[in-house]
Amino acid sequence: MFVNYNYDQDYRYREENYFAYAYNKEEDKLYTVPEQHGIIYRTTENYAHTGMFNLSYNYADLLHLKYTKLYTLHSESETRITDGIANSDDDWKIRYSLNWDERSMDIDQLSGDFKYRFLNYDNTLMFGTEWAKAKLNQPGNYKYAYLRDIRFDGVVQGEPYLDRFSPNVFLNLTSDDDLNALYIKNKTDISIFSKKDTFEIGMSHSKKSRKSRYNKFQIDQDQGEKLTENIDTIYDNNVRNNTDLFSVNIAFRPAYWYDAEVIENAVYLQCLLNPVDALEVNFGLRSVDFSQTLYEYTNNEDVLQPIEIKPNTLDFKKTLPNLSLKYTLNPKSQFDMAYSQTYIVPDLREFAGAEFFHPYDVATVKGNPDLVNTLIDTFDLKYSYFFSDTEGMKAGAFYKKLNKPIEDVMLRSSSLPRYGFDNAKEATIYGFEFDGRKELSFISDYLNGYFLSGNFTYANSDVTLRKEQEALYTTNHRQLQGLSKTILNLAFSYESDERSITLSYNKMGERIRRVGIIDGNDEFPDYYEVPPILLDAVWIENVSDNLKAKLKLKNILDRETIW
Template identity: 30%
Template sequence: MNIQLFSQWFKTALLLAIVFYSFSLSAKAQSDDLGTITGKVVDAESGEPIIGANVSISGTTKGAASDIDGVYRISGIQPGSHSITVSYISYTKKNITDIQVESGEVTQLNVSLQPETIGLGEVTVTAQASTDSEAGLLSIQRKAVPMQDGLSSEYLGKTGDGNVASAMKRVTGVTLLNGKDVFIRGLGNRYSNVQLNGAPVPSTSPTKKEAPVDLINSGSVENIVVQKTFTPDQSGEFSGGSVQITSKEFPEEKNIGFSYSTSYNSVSTFENTIGYRGSPMDFLGFDNGKRTLPAVIKNSRVTSENEKELANALHGDWLINSNQQAIPSQKFELSYADQLNEANLPIGIVSNFSYKYDRSYQPGREYRVIQSYNSDADQNVLNADYMRREGKEDATLSGMLNVFLKPNSKTKIGLKNLYSNSLENSTQLIIGDYVNYPRNTRQTVQDFNRRAIFSSSGILERYFDSFLQSQLSVNISYSRAKQDRPDRRTTQYNLTPSDTYNIYFDDGGNTHFFSDQLDNNYTAKVDYELQPLRSLGLKAGFSGLLKDRDFNARRLEYQNFSGAYPNDRKDEPANVALDPVLIENDQLDLVETTQARDSYQGEQTLLAGYLSANMDFIENLTLEAGARVEQSIQKVKIRNDGESQAIANVDKTDILPAVNATYSASDKINFRGAFSMTLARPEFREISDFRFQDFVGSQIVYGNPDLNRTLIHNYDIRFESYPNPGEIFAISAFYKKFFNPIELFYRFTERTEVQYKNADQANLYGIEVEGRRNVTEQLQLVVNASYILSETRSKEEDRFRTANFERPMYGQSPYSFNAGTFYTIPQWNMELSANYNTFGERIVTVGMGRHPDDEYEQPFHKVDLGVKYRPGQFTIKADVENLLDQEVVYKQGDVITNKYAPGVTYNVGISYNF
């Protein structure tokens, strides 16, 4: 989606919001003196919504029936104290007294009904006016079939996390790698799936399965659920867990909000950063065409005939400047939410628009690559030893529009739309030694990396109370993910004996690199549930996924084949040293080094069907058993000499059984157990023979068309207790066995090259503990921790390729720990929070045979503090991140391979709701 389409989309959304807002003004003026009671009616034992329950206000004719979500809403109520009666066939009637209704306010009242028991009459209770959404999510978790953990929108508001990625690290057993890669139970992207509103989120990365959860604003999220045991209605690509992100649908009351926030970083803010002259649209996250691949070679390769024309058409500004300041970040957010026409055809509208801009600076980042370890001398020989300075410009533009309606109380239809465009525009200056001997090199990198995602889901839910209490759910989705890296430019200069830097051509360090990737996902999912017996529920469904990817890359390189390059230009800046005039005069060559494998087209067709039964024939024991069948066909093609050539064709059908059992010792204590078989498929990039290198001296990564899928056996047990609403204590143990796990191995070459390959097998054992306690009405404590051991065994043929024949799994942390405390001061309308997060060292690169060890990211201890103050309709927030000011460190043996200081970040924001 380009900026023109997004602009039109946003204008339409804004116009809709204005129309609905104007439409509701007159109705609001008439109802300002009256109040509303709304809430949800659920089964006290299962936690499922009750559809069609009667809710009436005593002494009046006012009432409502709960709809397909179990939600009821009664408007036009006189202020004061009221009582309501809630009833439904085969459930015990409930009377609730002392419900306080305020003028012009919405009173929230959720109700749970007990299944009818002989001898049990009506129940009368006193109302609790407020509802804790954290407690509601825990109630769903307590009654859910699979083992799961989650975050409510209320909890996200407490922590202040700006996007889903930063919030995820607060879930038990979840850690974050590179600020956006979600690792569940120590397992990386390939072993998990991420869904937005029931549809898979496509990747914006050409190198791995990376769902861009950092692009999803936490303010638009209703809840995040991390399902940790497999059920047949989920994708079979499931081992670590399934992240299920749900955006909001029907708001409880109208809200129009505006917020502004800014931040200061101790390392970079107000420092002179490095950068280059880009396009006027960069601050919005788009290129205006300045970096576009020249038309002269769009459909042809570089030749001696078009070389000169190409040189003049390329973006030729190579200068790195340091005259810009790293200004404080700026973020603006506008939201509108309302529920209209409640009495006849309820329409729910939720919309959100946000923009964030940040300019930062990393003054010194150590980077080293080990070539080999000399055991006799007990020392490491380095392939590269660099110091990197980096300036970055980040811009994110996001919008969301959800529109839902309920034609009747048993039907819900909706459309959920999300768009986000994010830019990371970086400038790097890299200085250091390369390839084992004092050859000091100076490199520059100018990299415009744009990522965008668009997702649209059409949803239909229909309840049939006249036929075995059955329910039909349909989800049809289209999602699109794009990554664009136009004209990534690099230069390389080497230090001479006379202490001057001369441009150097032999290592291929002076380049233009163009790449773009477009993923399209078309999904359809149908689920049907029915309950032929009170103790037996059946669920069946099918789904289809059509996925296509188009990845294109072009490599252009400056070379001095003739040796005619003028000596007086060697020490000049790149604008002079790579002047197109030199190519016109045949003193410099511009050649194309693109190979056929550098571009590919991927297609995947995934068809699935499942059947499961939920049984509770034995008192207090619930058992779900079923299986899923998946057929996946993956194809990867390249263009070779103008012909399409298939380099990978994977066609597999798998049967994936799953059993989940829960024994409820009481309404507050559960014992759970689960077994399942799941899998992990290789990505398009991994089964294509594409190669990529960040800069001279860094790793070159290759794909492998011969990769096999990974099969996984999962075993889980769990004890959980829910002492009071909003509280939990749980302990889990799990074991996973992997067959043919996919890992990165070094190739037998002189250069630093790695390739995806299957290891023989792997085992993973773990324990998780979670606790949430309301110490007082004002103080809440949240703690969770995990301890995980894993072991990967390489194949015998790879014994000498790896530093360790047996080692932990790639990216797996042996432990993680999260702790948070939240304190409210009602009389001051203030909330205080403190959060701590850490993890154990984890492998980021598998070492090769001649290395001293694998490369590990070292533990990082992050402490955040926050305060929120609400004077009237304003909310003022302030927080500090990384209070300990710890550095990020990677080590391989005793060598620090990567090190930098993220600094302490101070955030301040203000919002207004009306």
């Protein structure tokens, strides 16, 4: 039996400077003077509770049973103040966003295995089931804005006042997920070429349901004098005293609500063979039957039945192959080669037609009910050399073919920036990677317990748009959205029975945050992000067998993220 509880609390303050540049179409570059600029002040507080309970049973080493109970509760409070010029009106506003987010997850798992012999073959029957509930609750997020008056020469005049043309908005979101899943598989020792040869057959089933309710209420302000007091004073003077200056109106549409159901059934077989001592061959097939149905609430324009629930379904059936070869040159080195086919499906929010506020940017996000799944073919080649059981180095190359990859894109808008999702025609990713870990005692005995580790990845890609997208998005045959060309991780650590200390360094190359869009005569370039260099430190002190103390320092360099 094992019981664990963990509590974590985190507080962060961050300032962001933003600049928006117009696009010079004739010179194919951005103008050097920004059209819009400002500062974002962001404060977040995180609280997390995690509890886990494990109970296991072993009968004569033939039957093993394990039950796991996991519960997590994560709450986040965020205050975001954006002070500057933004949006299509080019007004200077102070935008306030007050958010509270609470997520919980309640999971029960039961798994086991049973060893038996059938027709002179040793078998292991493995099984498991899971029941899970996940809840997202945003009980009362609130947004409002104060307007600054600016003279023609750019000088700010007077005190900022509550902007009645940027309505106060109250947002409420609940999302409840239920998941039931099970698997059963049987592994047989077939001993065709060696005693390591096995044949495995199995099946899995999962069913997930979701109920999502997104409500939006707008507090409109009638004409009157400029209100320069803080928002609490304004409400206290005008709402509690019922001056009729404000009115509350429903601002959400039926499309903001949806129900969903995701069902995946799969059967598979896998075979592991060792034709010779140095060669291991692993191959198999997985047949998937996938169905994702979103039930969206829509206006029916019918007095007797004003709301209609319309289903939107994404389903496919596919047999996915995999093959891997491992050739051992000697006890310290080996070659690996692998091919596999996998898939990615759009997230339910990406697949829904509703529009919602972006959790971090001053923007809205709209789902795309026309999204389809992405099919990925992956080829890998890798060489590994092991200095010891805990030290080694690897070098490899890879190639991926993506059919209909999903990308984050910009959408046409006349006010707030709007983001969405779309399938490109195809994409390829190819590159190489290195990683390794080595104790530094070979330099000097004084460096016993000191380790240097790291990895580097270079990934080039090429995206091909669909024909109809070429007139919609700014660039074709470019890097895949969200993918950095280079990723470097380095770590210097000290490890002993009493403590471990790790200093880690991370650097990622620039990446496309969102794909640019063509809007009439205007071409908006791809929206890039330059991730910061991160330097973190972790100190873990083993006070006793049952007690550890941990100190974490994150983003020691305090570098900027640029996008």
